[in-house]
Amino acid sequence: MCPATEAVLMEGELSSLPDAPVSGPDQAIRRLRAGDREAFADLMGLTEARVLALAWRILGDRHLAEDAAQETYLRAFRSLDHFRLGEPFEAWLIRIAVNVCRDLGRKRGQQPVALASLDGLEAGATAPGAEEAVLLDQRRALVRQALATLPQGERVALVLRDLEGLTSEEAARILGLRPATVRSQVASARAKVQAHCARRLAAPKGGRP
Numbered sequence: 728m729c730p731a732t733e734a735v736l737m738e739g740e741l742s743s744l745p746d747a748p749v750s751g752p753d754q755a756i757r758r759l760r761a762g763d764r765e766a767f768a769d770l771m772g773l774t775e776a777r778v779l780a781l782a783w784r785i786l787g788d789r790h791l792a793e794d795a796a797q798e799t800y801l802r803a804f805r806s807l808d809h810f811r812l813g814e815p816f817e818a819w820l821i822r823i824a825v826n827v828c829r830d831l832g833r834k835r836g837q838q839p840v841a842l843a844s845l846d847g848l849e850a851g852a853t854a855p856g857a858e859e860a861v862l863l864d865q866r867r868a869l870v871r872q873a874l875a876t877l878p879q880g881e882r883v884a885l886v887l888r889d890l891e892g893l894t895s896e897e898a899a900r901i902l903g904l905r906p907a908t909v910r911s912q913v914a915s916a917r918a919k920v921q922a923h924c925a926r927r928l929a930a931p932k933g934g935r936p
Contacts, residue, residue: 751769751773752770752773752774752816752817753812753813753816755767755769755770755773756770756807756810756812756816757812759807760807760808767800767804771800774816774817774820775796775800777817777821778796778799778800778820778821778824779792779793779796781821781824781825781828781886781891782795782796782799782824782827782828784874784882784886784890785825785828785832785879785882785883785886786828786831786832786835787871787874787875791831791835794831795824795827795828795831796824798827798831799820799823799824799827802823802826802827803819803820803823806823818897818900818901821887821891821901822900822901825883825887825901825902828883829879829883832879869923869924869927869928870920870924872923872927873919873920873923873924874886874920876919876923877916877919877920880912881912881913881915881916881919882916883902884898884902884909884912884913884916885912885913885916885917885920887901887902887909888909888913889913889917895909895910895913
């Protein structure tokens with residue numbers, strides 16, 4: 728995988744996700760089922776950063792990601808009675824979020840994603856004057872641009888595997904696919920991202936890539 732990809736996966740993206748509390752969601756769900764409506768706000772507080780990050784990575788647009796997060800929680804609230812306590816809540820919620828993003832992606836169609844939109848959630852993350860940070864931000868932007876060129880299926884698989892840190896089996900359960908299919912999609916996506924990075928890095932300065 729190209730250095731830009733490694734920079735995002737190892738230094739930028741995974742570290743930006745909050746650690747999920749082990750028992751927090753179950754406690755909030757018990758309170759909600761007992762009639763405490765404020766518990767749903769607590770449940771969102773435990774998970775919304777990850778849901779928003781996932782939606783942004785799949786859709787590549789901040790406003791669409793916010794819409795997707797809102798719809799995700801609306802669907803989750805309606806289906807909460809079907810959630811079984813003790814199961815991984817975030818995995819259940821991610822499955823809903825992925826389906827929402829797929830629906831929004833189909834409605835939008837295969838439109839190219841503006842790089843500026845992809846950069847929106849990380850604006851100001853670079854320390855001014857720090858050469859290493861600037862270079863890392865450039866590499867992250869390059870990978871985000873490469874992600875935007877992938878077919879939706881491959882992008883979702885790559886996001887779940889390499890950015891969300893799920894196994895092929897976990898991603899397959901969420902996507903309703905075989906693990907072998909997920910592995911194939913991820914391999915194809917990685918190759919395309921690597922090729923995109925290589926082309927951009929090899930392009931002469933001031934010229935067209």
